[in-house]
Amino acid sequence: MTVSRDPAGRWFVSILVEETIDPLPTSSGSVGVDLGITTLATLSTGEKVLNPRNGHDERRLVKAQRALARKAPGSANRAKARLKVAKIYARITDRRRDHLHKLSTRLVRDNQVIAVEDLTVSSMIKNRHLARAISRAGWHELRSMLDYKSQWYGRELVIVDRWFPSSKMCSSCGTHRGPLPLDIRSWECACGASHDRDVNAALNILAAGLAERRNACGADVRPQREPSRAGGRR
Secondary structure, three states: OEEEEOOOOOEEEEOOOOOOOOOOOOOOOEEEEEEOOOEEEEEOOOOEEEOOOOHHHHHHHHHHHHHHHHOOOOOHHHHHHHHHHHHHHHHHHHHHHHHHHHHHHHHHHHOOEEEEEOOOHHHHOOOOOOHHHHHHHOHHHHHHHHHHHHHHHOOEEEEEOOOOOOOOEOOOOOOEOOOOOOOOOEEEOOOOOEEEHHHHHHHHHHHHHHHHHHHHOOOOOOOOOOOOOOOOOO
């Protein structure tokens, strides 16, 4: 048993136990997941899962942080201001974690195979323009939840190569288009198919994940890969 206290002054007791978790019944479902900033996750089913709205708490956090900066170091008022900041931040963190738990549990419960991209979050947050938004999204935490819940319940999590051009490839005919800046959210292929950027990416991630899975079982099938490149995501 471990007793701990967080910066917000809350006490927690963690108890380590050995437990056998029964796998869920086999499901025929499979889903591709495209992770994003504005939309936390876009599924190959066409569903878009938004990030939790913390606008009110984030405004309170900014105000509390400014108040903290004005307090004299070592003073009792600074300690009170620091605790206020920690409590607001803890509320935002708890809401995000609760949202990620509910999403990951639903994906694992409803699908036998879940395909996601191998995103290098540690490298992506070096971009100072996107670092805050990426950190708030909780991509790494979501993938971690999907990983251990898949092992618990007898599901399969397939990780797709980070350089796989999921957004640039037509999910209908497989044609690759040219550069696709992030501000272009929809495009039309020469085959006549119209694509929402994120839904198309999720469909391609699912197809690549299923191909990786078949290849692991002995079939000679590999998803198309884009040459390594420096810089941002897709």
